[in-house]
Amino acid sequence: MTWHPTDDELILHFYGEDAQDERRVDEHLHSCSTCRDTWVEISETLKMVDVAAIPEPADGFERVMWARVQRSLPERSAARAWWAPRWLVPAAGFAALVVATVVGVNYWPAAPTTPQSPSTAEIAKASNGTAWTPAALAKARERVLLAAAGGHFEQAEMVLVELMNAEDGGQTNLWFERETAGDLVTAGRLYRETARQNGDAHLAMMLDDLEAILIEVSHTPEKVGRQDLRSLRARIDHDSVLFKVRAVSNEIRERQRTLSTE
Amino acid sequence: MHPEDAAAVALARAGDDEAFRVLVDRHSRSIYRLAYRMTGRPEDAEDVVQETFVRVYKQLGRFESRSNFATWLYRIGFNCAIDYMRARPHRESAETHERLDQLSAPASVPASDDLVFAGEISGRVQQALNGLTPQERAAFLMRHYHGCSIEEVSSALGLRSNAAKHSIFRAVRKMRVALQPLRDARVETTS
Numbered sequence: 001m002t003w004h005p006t007d008d009e010l011i012l013h014f015y016g017e018d019a020q021d022e023r024r025v026d027e028h029l030h031s032c033s034t035c036r037d038t039w040v041e042i043s044e045t046l047k048m049v050d051v052a053a054i055p056e057p058a059d060g061f062e063r064v065m066w067a068r069v070q071r072s073l074p075e076r077s078a079a080r081a082w083w084a085p086r087w088l089v090p091a092a093g094f095a096a097l098v099v100a101t102v103v104g105v106n107y108w109p110a111a112p113t114t115p116q117s118p119s120t121a122e123i124a125k126a127s128n129g130t131a132w133t134p135a136a137l138a139k140a141r142e143r144v145l146l147a148a149a150g151g152h153f154e155q156a157e158m159v160l161v162e163l164m165n166a167e168d169g170g171q172t173n174l175w176f177e178r179e180t181a182g183d184l185v186t187a188g189r190l191y192r193e194t195a196r197q198n199g200d201a202h203l204a205m206m207l208d209d210l211e212a213i214l215i216e217v218s219h220t221p222e223k224v225g226r227q228d229l230r231s232l233r234a235r236i237d238h239d240s241v242l243f244k245v246r247a248v249s250n251e252i253r254e255r256q257r258t259l260s261t262e
Numbered sequence: 263m264h265p266e267d268a269a270a271v272a273l274a275r276a277g278d279d280e281a282f283r284v285l286v287d288r289h290s291r292s293i294y295r296l297a298y299r300m301t302g303r304p305e306d307a308e309d310v311v312q313e314t315f316v317r318v319y320k321q322l323g324r325f326e327s328r329s330n331f332a333t334w335l336y337r338i339g340f341n342c343a344i345d346y347m348r349a350r351p352h353r354e355s356a357e358t359h360e361r362l363d364q365l366s367a368p369a370s371v372p373a374s375d376d377l378v379f380a381g382e383i384s385g386r387v388q389q390a391l392n393g394l395t396p397q398e399r400a401a402f403l404m405r406h407y408h409g410c411s412i413e414e415v416s417s418a419l420g421l422r423s424n425a426a427k428h429s430i431f432r433a434v435r436k437m438r439v440a441l442q443p444l445r446d447a448r449v450e451t452t453s
Contacts, residue, residue, distance in 0.1 A: 008431045015405060015430075017412055045438050045445060049406060051380060052387035054298050057308075060289045061294070065308070069286055069315045070279070137446050144442050148435040155432075183395045187436060190393060194439050 004028070004035050004260070006051055007147045011044050034260045038147075125166060141198055143259055149191050150252040156184055156210055163217065164233055164242070171223045181217035188214065199215045206248045213241050267331040275322045282322075286315050289332065293339045300343035300393045300404050310346050314339045335416040336408065340400045341368035347396040382444060390440035394419075394433050401426050 001169050005013065005025050012018040013025045159180050166172050188207050195204040213236065220232060236242060266288065273281030290311055296311035317338050325334055391399055400419055404410040410418070416426035 007435075011431060011434050012427075016386075041436070042438065045441050046406070046413070048383055048441055048445065049387050049437060052384040052446075053380065054295055054388070055304065057291065057294050057304070062290050065290045065311055065315075066283050068312045069319075070310075072312060072316045073279070073319055080405045088359070141442055141446065144438045146437050151432065151435055155428075183398075183432075186393070186395070187432070190436065190439060194442075 002032075004032065006095065007038060007042065008151075010035070010039050013039075014043055014046055021047075027057065029059070037140065038143060041144065073201065125236075138198075139259065139262070142200075143256070145191065145194055145198055145203070146252050146256050146259070148187075149195070149207065150249065151258065152184065152187060152191055152207075153210070153245055153249045155180065156214060157242065157249065159184070159217065160213075160236060160245065162241050166229065168226055168229060170226055172226075172229050173220050173223050174217075174220055174229075177216055177219055178222060181214045185214045185218055187210055203252075206244075210245065210248075268327070269326070270320065271325065271331055274319075274376075275325075276407075282319060285318070285331070289335055289356070290334075291313070293335065296336065296339050296403065297343050299388070299391060300396070300399055301347060302388050306346065310339065310343045310390070311345065314342045317342060318390075321381060336404075340404065340418060344396040344400055386441055386444050387437075390437050393436055395429075397421070398429045398433040398436070401429035402437075405430050 003024075004027060005021070009018065009021065009025065013022065018021070018025060029039050159177050163174065163177050166174065166177075188211050192204050192207040192211070195201075195207060216232070216235070220228070224232070267285065270281045270284040270288075274285065293311045293314050294307050297307035297314070298304065301310060314335070318335060321338070325331070379420050391403075394402065397419065401415050401421075404415045404418065405412065412423055412427050412430070415421070415430070416423045419426060419429075421429070
């Protein structure tokens with residue numbers, strides 16, 4: 001069976017976080033046009049993010065900020081002085097200078113890599129891709145949506161499985177499930193609207209159904225008693241939510257496979 | 263660490279507020295950019311910058327001189343921004359929904375002028391960032407704009423490596439969906 005990198009693997013590839021697979025992915029992208037299309041779409045999107053400028057604060061920002069910070073600074077405690085007497089400072093500063101000079105630590109880039117005022121060339125580089133036909137565009141749109149929705153359903157499944165398997169020991173902590181469900185509700189709305197606009201009413205409906213249970217999970221208290229947990233599980237069981245989520249995930253994977261062979 | 267930072271940190275730790283001011287002067291703009299991308303609003307970004315430096319001041323005693331000051335500062339900045347956003351859930355969620363509606367509306371075909379298009383990209387990117395959860399946003403920004411490795415992201419945000427990775431994946435997925443109409447429009451006008 002031919003190996004194809006997943007979208008997530010292509011994201012790691014974009015960021016150079018796939019040291020072990022880098023060559024393998026590169027070689028594959030040379031030979032597989034479907035994966036190459038996805039790669040072009042991912043990298044163009046991320047380059048588009050690069051050229052986004054942000055407004056610079058006005059001149060004198062540093063002065064105003066210092067005034068604000070200074071007003072909020074706590075009083076120095078007298079106790080603090082003993083461990084860092086002023087006579088140690090020149091020595092500490094000198095030592096730091098020597099260390100910095102010799103070691104030349106540069107763990108974090110000093111300035112963001114994003115240009116603040118993108119040049120025309122940079123914009124053109126970020127946005128000029130392959131020539132796309134309307135059909136290819138529609139296909140690309142569908143591929144992006146399916147990738148996003150696929151991940152969404154997989155994550156929802158993970159939350160529901162965690163919930164079904166959570167220890168039923170009196171006061172169960174559902175912080176993780178609750179927070180993740182809340183995030184998924186927000187993301188699901190974006191995907192649902194996109195599905196509607198793409199004319200994918202079926203997927204929009206599935207996302208709608210999933211949202212109902214996710215909202216319920218996101219509204220549960222952080223710690224739930226045995227009875228509440230059981231009734232939440234009963235609701236998931238009764239509506240066969242997990243089964244439906246898995247079925248939709250499979251369906252999405254199938255659609256992705258069909259799309260990649262077209 | 264930048265030699266000026268090293269000296270200023272050493273002096274500030276000893277109680278020299280003017281030395282601390284040097285650090286504020288030197289780094290407040292870069293923290294503002296980070297905070298703006300995180301919060302999406304200039305006034306919120308300014309609050310985050312202020313809170314970041316107040317926290318830095320309080321924690322200077324815990325800073326290890328062998329570390330890089332900018333790294334440590336960014337880490338505190340991201341965590342301040344996350345706390346700030348979590349503290350305003352109602353405002354955030356109401357606006358997020360508005361923005362999501364805008365995001366999914368069909369994009370108007372941008373003018374062919376590249377600078378106009380750049381402006382449109384900037385607006386959309388910020389809207390898309392606003393649609394991410396604070397954790398996804400922080401993880402994505404650290405990876406994308408600051409070049410942090412996934413290990414560094416996970417350590418800064420107190421996440422497991424896998425969770426950091428998946429936050430980035432989810433963020434990129436959402437960015438792809440949000441920016442697709444703009445990309446389509448651009449491709450249609452250029453082809």
